[in-house]
Structures are given as C-alpha cells and as structure tokens.
Amino acid sequence: MTKQMHLAAHFPGVNSTTVWADPRSRSQIDFASFEQLARTAERGKFDFFFLAEGLRLREHNGLIHDLDVVGRPESLTVLNALAAVTDRLGLAATVNATFNEPYELARRLATLDHLSEGRAAWNVVTSSDAFTGENFRRGGYLDRSDRYTRAAEFVATARELWDSWTPDGTSRPFAHSGQHFQVSGEFTVPRSPQGHPVVIQAGDSGEGREFAASAADVIFTRHGTLEAGRIFYADVKARLAKYGRQPDDLKIMPGVTVVIGDTDAEAQQNAAEIRRLQVSPQNAILALEQVWGRDLSSYDPDGPLPDIDPDPGSRLSQGRAGLADPLVRAAEWRALSAAKGLSIRQTVIETTTRQSFIGSPQTVAAELETFVSTGAADGFILVPHLTPGGLDPFVDRVVPLLQERGAFRSEYAGSTLRSHLGLAEPVWKG
Amino acid sequence: MSATRPLHLAAEIGGPPRYDAASHTALARLAEQGALDFVTLNDSFARPGPDALAVLARVAPATTRIGLVPTVTTTHTEPFHVSSAVATLDWVSGGRAGWHADVSTTEAEARLFGRRGAAPADALWQEAGEAADVASRLWDSWEDDAEIRDVSTGRFIDRDKLHYVDFEGSTFSVRGPAIVPRPPQGRPVTVIDGTSGPARKAAARYADVVYVRATSPEQASALRDDVRGLAAAHGRDPDTLRVLVALTVDLGDAETAPEPGLESGPQLAGRGTYFRGGPVDLAELVTQWHRGGAVDGFHLTPLAPERDLERIVNGTVALLQHRSLFRTFHPGGTLREHLGLTRPANRYALARTSGGTA
Ligand SMILES: Cc1cc2nc3c(=O)[nH]c(=O)nc-3n(C[C@H](O)[C@H](O)[C@H](O)COP(=O)(O)O)c2cc1C
Numbered sequence: 114m115t116k117q118m119h120l121a122a123h124f125p126g127v128n129s130t131t132v133w134a135d136p137r138s139r140s141q142i143d144f145a146s147f148e149q150l151a152r153t154a155e156r157g158k159f160d161f162f163f164l165a166e167g168l169r170l171r172e173h174n175g176l177i178h179d180l181d182v183v184g185r186p187e188s189l190t191v192l193n194a195l196a197a198v199t200d201r202l203g204l205a206a207t208v209n210a211t212f213n214e215p216y217e218l219a220r221r222l223a224t225l226d227h228l229s230e231g232r233a234a235w236n237v238v239t240s241s242d243a244f245t246g247e248n249f250r251r252g253g254y255l256d257r258s259d260r261y262t263r264a265a266e267f268v269a270t271a272r273e274l275w276d277s278w279t280p281d282g283t284s285r286p287f288a289h290s291g292q293h294f295q296v297s298g299e300f301t302v303p304r305s306p307q308g309h310p311v312v313i314q315a316g317d318s319g320e321g322r323e324f325a326a327s328a329a330d331v332i333f334t335r336h337g338t339l340e341a342g343r344i345f346y347a348d349v350k351a352r353l354a355k356y357g358r359q360p361d362d363l364k365i366m367p368g369v370t371v372v373i374g375d376t377d378a379e380a381q382q383n384a385a386e387i388r389r390l391q392v393s394p395q396n397a398i399l400a401l402e403q404v405w406g407r408d409l410s411s412y413d414p415d416g417p418l419p420d421i422d423p424d425p426g427s428r429l430s431q432g433r434a435g436l437a438d439p440l441v442r443a444a445e446w447r448a449l450s451a452a453k454g455l456s457i458r459q460t461v462i463e464t465t466t467r468q469s470f471i472g473s474p475q476t477v478a479a480e481l482e483t484f485v486s487t488g489a490a491d492g493f494i495l496v497p498h499l500t501p502g503g504l505d506p507f508v509d510r511v512v513p514l515l516q517e518r519g520a521f522r523s524e525y526a527g528s529t530l531r532s533h534l535g536l537a538e539p540v541w542k543g
Numbered sequence: 544m545s546a547t548r549p550l551h552l553a554a555e556i557g558g559p560p561r562y563d564a565a566s567h568t569a570l571a572r573l574a575e576q577g578a579l580d581f582v583t584l585n586d587s588f589a590r591p592g593p594d595a596l597a598v599l600a601r602v603a604p605a606t607t608r609i610g611l612v613p614t615v616t617t618t619h620t621e622p623f624h625v626s627s628a629v630a631t632l633d634w635v636s637g638g639r640a641g642w643h644a645d646v647s648t649t650e651a652e653a654r655l656f657g658r659r660g661a662a663p664a665d666a667l668w669q670e671a672g673e674a675a676d677v678a679s680r681l682w683d684s685w686e687d688d689a690e691i692r693d694v695s696t697g698r699f700i701d702r703d704k705l706h707y708v709d710f711e712g713s714t715f716s717v718r719g720p721a722i723v724p725r726p727p728q729g730r731p732v733t734v735i736d737g738t739s740g741p742a743r744k745a746a747a748r749y750a751d752v753v754y755v756r757a758t759s760p761e762q763a764s765a766l767r768d769d770v771r772g773l774a775a776a777h778g779r780d781p782d783t784l785r786v787l788v789a790l791t792v793d794l795g796d797a798e799t800a801p802e803p804g805l806e807s808g809p810q811l812a813g814r815g816t817y818f819r820g821g822p823v824d825l826a827e828l829v830t831q832w833h834r835g836g837a838v839d840g841f842h843l844t845p846l847a848p849e850r851d852l853e854r855i856v857n858g859t860v861a862l863l864q865h866r867s868l869f870r871t872f873h874p875g876g877t878l879r880e881h882l883g884l885t886r887p888a889n890r891y892a893l894a895r896t897s898g899g900t901a
Binding site: 133134142143144148167168170174176177179180181182183184186187188189191193194196197198212213216217220221223224225227228247248249250252255284294295296297298299301302303332393395396463 | 560561562564568570587588590591592593594596597598600601602603604605619621623624627628630631632634635636637651652654655656657658681685690692695696697698699700701705714715716717718719720722723724812
C-alpha cells in the first residue's frame with residue numbers, strides 16, 4: 114500500500130519568498146487573507162495550517178528591514194478565529210519558548226484545543242537573542258546552551274499541566290520544580306480534546322534534533338532536497354529509539370515551495386519568473402550584504418560581486434534565523450558567478466531562492482511521492498509565494514493526483530489533528 | 544445636555560466555566576441582537592475557565608457588530624504579547640476589540656508563574672497602567688500609512704513611519720515597534736474597573752471605559768465626576784471617557800415585584816452592587832440614573848447569563864428601545880463608534896509632522 118503523506122499550509126512569511134509586488138498579492142494582516150488560505154487548505158484536506166512568528170521586526174544595518182512583507186498578527190488569536198470558519202483543519206501556532214511562561218502558554222494552547230475541538234498544535238521555537246529580548250521582561254538574554262534545556266522543560270511542564278485534570282474532569286494540583294521553572298497550583302482548563310496539543314519543533318542543531326526526538330510529534334525542517342532530506346530523516350528517526358519511541362511517532366515535514374505549469378517546461382519558466390520577482394534589485398543587494406556582513410549599498414545589482422571579503426563577525430542583520438558560514442557562502446557565490454558570468458542579482462537569483470518542486474502537476478505529484486516512499490519526508494509544509502491565493506494551483510491540480518495515487522487522503526477520517534497525523538492519543542499521566 | 548447623552552450598555556457573558564465555542568457565541572449573538580455596545584468575558588488565573596481573549600477571537604467571525612472585551616491580566620503576562628494579542632483581536636473582529644485590564648493579586652497566582660511574589664495593589668496597578676500605556680504606544684508604533692508597497696523602490700513599508708517606543712516602566716521595558724500593524728480602531732478600547740483607589744487612578748489616566756460601583760444616582764454621579772476630574776488632571780479631555788456603572792443583575796424572579804427598598808436603587812453587596820428584580824424594574828433603574836445624567840451607561844453582569852441575558856435583551860433593552868433611550872441597531876461598525884469615541888490620532892505621526900516629541 115502507498116504510504117500516505119501529510120500536508121500543511123504555511124501562511125506566506127515576512128521574507129523574500131513572499132512576492133508582495135504581484136498585483137494578485139493581498140493583505141498580510143486582514144483576517145480575510147487568513148480565512149481564504151485556511152479554507153483553501155481545508156478544501157485540499159490538508160493536515161494543518163501553519164503560522165510562523167517573529168517577536169521583533171527584522172533589522173538590517175540598524176534599520177528596520179523594509180524590502181519584504183512586514184507585520185503579522187499574533188498567531189494563537191488568529192487561529193482561534195480561524196477555528197470559527199474551518200471544521201477539520203489543524204491549527205498550528207509558532208510560539209517562542211524563551212519569551213513565554215509555561216502556565217500561560219499551556220492554558221492558551223489548551224483553550225485553542227477546546228475551542229477548535231481538537232485541532233491545536235504548537236511549533237516550539239527557541240531564541241537566545243538579546244535583540245528580541247529587548248521587547249520582554251526577561252530582557253536581553255538566555256545563554257545559547259540553555260535554549261533547548263528551557264524548551265524541553267517548558268514542553269514537559271506544559272504536558273504536566275495538560276495532565277493535571279483527570280480525563281473525567283477533576284482538577285488536581287500540580288507542582289513542577291526544575292532548573293528553569295518552579296511552579297505549582299491548579300490549572301484552569303480541563304484536559305482538552307487531544308489530551309495534549311500536537312508539538313512541532315523547528316530547529317536544526319544537534320540539540321534541536323535531540324529535543325525533537327525526545328518530545329516532538331512533528332519536525333518542521335529546511336532539508337527539502339531528496340539527498341539532504343534522506344540524511345536528515347535517517348538521522349532524526351535513529352534518535353527516537355533511545356526515548357522508547359517508534360519511527361512513526363515523529364513526522365518529518367520539510368518546508369517546501371512548489372511551482373506548477375501545464376508542462377514541465379512552462380513550470381520552469383514560471384519558476385524563473387517568480388525567482389526574479391522575489392529578488393528585486395534592492396533585495397539582491399540586501400542578500401549580498403547579509404552574506405558579506407558589510408554595507409554594499411553602493412554596488413550595482415547588475416554588476417559583478419564585490420572583491421572585498423565578508424566580515425564574519427558582523428551583526429549587520431538582526432532577527433533572522435542563522436545563516437551558514439559567510440566565508441563558505443561567499444566562496445560559493447564567487448565560483449558560481451565566475452563560472453556562469455552572473456551579476457550580483459543573477460547570482461542571488463541562482464543561489465538563494467530555488468523552488469523545491471517545479472513541474473507539471475503529474476511531475477510534482479510523482480516527486481512528492483518519491484520523497485515519501487524513499488524516506489526523505491513524511492509530508493510537506495507548503496510555503497506559497499502569494500497571499501492568499503498561492504496555494505490554489507496546488508490544491509486544484511496536484512492534490513487530486515495525489516489522491517488518485519492513494520498518496521493522500523480524499524476525506525478526513527477523524528476530527529482531530531492527531532488523527533490526521535496518525536498520532537496516538539497521549540497516555541494520561543495523572 | 545446630560546439628558547441627551549447616548550446610553551451605553553455592556554454585558555458580561557461569563558458564568559460557570561465553559562470551554563466550548565457554541566455557548567459563548569450564542570450569548571454574544573444575543574447581546575448583538577440587543578445592539579449592546581460590547582460583551583465582556585472575565586478571566587483570571589485564579590479559577591477555572593478558558594483564556595478569555597481566545598474565546599472572543601473564536602466568537603469574532605460568528606458576530607458582526609458587537610464589541611468584544613476580554614479581561615487580560617498584566618501582572619504575570621508580557622506587556623508586548625498582551626498588546627499584540629489585543630491588536631490581533633481587533634484585526635480579526637474588524638475593529639471591535641477592547642480589553643479589560645486587570646491585575647493578579649494572590650500568592651496562588653504568583654506560584655503558577657514562579658517569577659515573582661505577590662505584590663500590593665498599588666504596585667500592581669502602577670504596572671497595569673504602564674502595561675496599558677505601552678500597549679497604546681505599540682498600537683501607535685506603526686503609522687496608518689506605513690505600508691506603502693512601492694514597487695519602484697522595492698519597499699514594502701516606509702520605515703520612517705515605524706517607531707521604537709523605548710518604554711521604560713518600573714518593572715519592564717519594551718523597545719518596539721509592534722510586530723502587528725496598527726489595528727483598525729487605531730487603539731482598541733481599554734477598560735478598567737475603577738472601584739478600588741489604585742485602579743481608579745490607572746483608569747483615569749489610561750482607560751477609555753471606566754466601571755464604577757454605586758448604590759444611588761448621586762453616588763454614581765460623584766464617582767463619575769471624580770474619574771473625569773482625575774482624567775483632566777492628567778491632561779485628558781474627560782469627554783473621551785465613558786463611565787459605566789457596574790451592576791450584577793439577578794432577573795430570576797422576573798414576574799415578582801422588586802424587593803422593598805430597591806425602587807431607589809440597587810443594594811450594595813460585597814465589592815459590587817447587586818440588583819434583583821424584573822427586566823422592567825431594571826429598565827426603570829437604567830432610565831432614572833441615565834436621565835439624571837449620573838452615568839454614561841451600565842455594565843451588567845447577569846447572575847445566570849443563559850437566563851438573565853435573554854431577559855435583559857428581550858425585556859430591559861426592548862423597553863429602553865421602545866422609550867427611544869437606546870439604539871435599535873448598531874449604526875457604526877467598530878466598538879469605538881458604538882461608544883462615540885473617535886479613532887485616536889497617532890502620537891508618533893503627530894510628533895513627526897509637528898516636529899514635537901511623542
Ligand atoms: C524550518 C524552520 C522554521 C522556523 N521558524 C521559526 C519561526 O517562525 N519563528 C522563530 O522565532 N524561529 C523559527 N525558527 C528558528 C528555530 O526556532 C531556531 O531558533 C533556529 O533554527 C536555531 O536553532 P538550531 O540551532 O537548533 O537550528 C525556524 C527554524 C526552522 C528550521
């Protein structure tokens with residue numbers, strides 16, 4: 114039997130993947146945009162709808178970054194509203210474990226799970242960054258090495274709170290005393306329909322993977338190519354046994370982009386056009402500055418790469434998840450530019466924004482299936498480049514093919530996100 | 544002038560804890576049918592119940608006009624998150640959000656968080672006022688026309704129209720700007736229960752709607768004057784405040800006559816005022832107090848929401864409407880419009896265009 118894949122819809126983010134200059138691009142903040150994308154995902158029988166989070170506006174060279182979409186709503190509040198206009202779709206919020214406290218967040222997640230009748234998920238992200246900390250009581254800083262010990266203890270504490278009511282509805286006092294949290298009292302929310310909302314982890318370091326293997330139900334990863342995906346998949350699944358978990362207990366879902374055309378050739382053209390739109394001349398210089406860590410505003414985007422070397426210690430860009438080693442990155446860019454005779458903008462287009470799946474609906478469906486059948490992924494988090502209509506071509510043209518192939522559900526079998534993901538009910542630990 | 548002041552009515556929809564969407568939605572819709580200004584949903588970490596802001600976000604798409612005002616506490620929460628969540632409630636409701644700022648006073652609540660011990664009311668309300676202040680600054684930290692989508696320069700926003708708030712409070716600081724663009728109302732409505740002294744100070748300085756508790760129109764009028772005077776002392780125009788009398792109502796014996804002594808007003812019960820009688824009696828009380836100019840309106844907390852809210856809407860409100868004392872529909876779309884409050888100008892835009900400081 115064909116292994117069924119899982120699919121999630123990522124609301125377009127605040128980065129250059131999202132093309133706002135397209136005339137079809139609409140509001141990144143009006144509820145109507147969220148409702149439309151969520152309804153599209155539910156029409157496509159997706160497992161869940163996903164919202165990212167950033168707790169400080171990104172900056173570049175000490176100034177608020179102005180070239181990409183800026184501004185988002187607070188995730189859990191939007192998802193509660195979306196629960197009113199969807200029935201089955203899972204609702205996943207990214208929420209930072211460094212700048213929240215377990216009692217309040219566990220309560221908000223349990224409330225979403227009740228109000229959505231079992232569709233809540235939490236993408237646990239971490240931050241050690243003093244830049245973001247300037248918006249919070251904790252202030253500055255959490256030692257990098259402490260991020261995941263805090264996140265792990267946070268999730269464990271949240272689960273103790275979710276378990277503090279008996280399944281038949283009696284509240285029992287809880288007490289947790291650990292390195293990061295010393296909390297006790299009574300939880301105000303009864304056990305929610307899923308028992309525990311689904312826990313997603315997004316982070317790539319050894320500690321991040323270990324945390325996911327010990328505690329997460331889903332991993333959101335950047336490893337979206339077949340080779341890198343297989344290596345990541347094998348690595349993470351191999352870590353599960355030591356926590357007494359089965360390979361199927363943790364779903365691996367890379368974030369991917371898809372471009373469709375009537376033919377493979379047309380899709381390639383569409384993809385090239387989207388990349389060109391994603392990398393405006395200004396965005397090309399910015400991408401360059403992010404690698405080089407220097408002010409390169411005087412360079413011509415249609416001219417050659419700079420001769421000077423990157424500044425590896427630079428703090429030019431703030432509020433972004435970490436990039437690879439800048440010296441290695443710069444060397445790759447120079448090699449590419451020299452080999453193909455590419456300008457700055459062309460080099461950026463070539464390197465930074467290649468879509469994951471490009472082709473006719475048949476080609477894309479077959480490739481997605483290959484990823485799942487050959488151990489590179491359990492499913493995909495699709496990141497459209499247009500708000501809010503960017504998922505329509507996939508849902509209209511690829512999903513039916515996946516369904517025909519038996520690679521994706523034609524109807525929701527259950528009503529909770531856990532049931533969509535094939536995750537067991539958590540055992541109540543009273 | 545006072546006799547023609549519009550009447551404002553709000554109702555609490557919480558009661559025994561419920562965790563489903565349907566019961567809350569039904570009550571909010573009922574209040575909406577009665578053209579009430581807003582519904583509130585109480586919240587506390589100290590007793591069972593769901594997160595109120597989440598519940599009203601869930602209610603938002605199922606309603607169209609009614610204002611939505613959850614209680615949000617400021618003692619153990621992050622001011623930055625609070626401001627983002629309230630702004631988002633405003634976005635998902637199309638400009639119908641407010642928040643009732645409250646504090647957590649007990650040791651039991653402090654232990655749920657384990658970050659700090661319980662503190663005296665004075666300090667907690669000082670902090671709550673600062674949380675309201677920083678929220679209002681964060682809501683202004685994006686000017687309304689900051690989003691430009693200028694293809695020729697590749698810029699999505701005009702960053703000169705985004706502002707750091709650089710707020711230094713007594714217990715927290717916030718750099719800003721907000722991560723959420725300025726919400727539809729500019730600033731969602733801030734509600735504070737000004738019954739206690741420290742709370743009343745914060746209310747007079749930062750709230751748009753203030754609750755007071757009174758057992759006679761004279762007392763209500765004096766409290767209203769006090770709040771307005773305090774607001775004026777902070778440089779505010781008192782007419783930008785709405786003072787509502789908070790009343791717990793028990794309409795359980797709708798068919799019986801009011802108890803002796805209630806004709807002159809509700810009786811004091813503990814911290815609050817408690818009205819027991821029929822819907823018509825309640826309409827009489829509202830009429831008398833409002834006609835005398837003692838109040839801008841009432842915030843009613845039904846003892847049993849499922850029973851009493853229906854009686855308030857179909858009994859009390861219907862009668863007030865019949866007497867042309869209360870609107871029969873919502874002419875406006877936002878909570879500020881229901882309350883007759885203008886959309887506030889953006890302090891940073893004003894400062895930028897006038898060269899002053901915010
Ligand atoms: C696919 C992916 C998505 C992420 N999304 C977010 C996000 O929405 N918000 C956020 O604050 N961090 C996000 N992160 C950052 C992670 O939480 C984490 O801080 C980062 O990956 C560094 O951790 P690591 O060293 O384990 O990789 C994301 C990371 C990955 C890999």
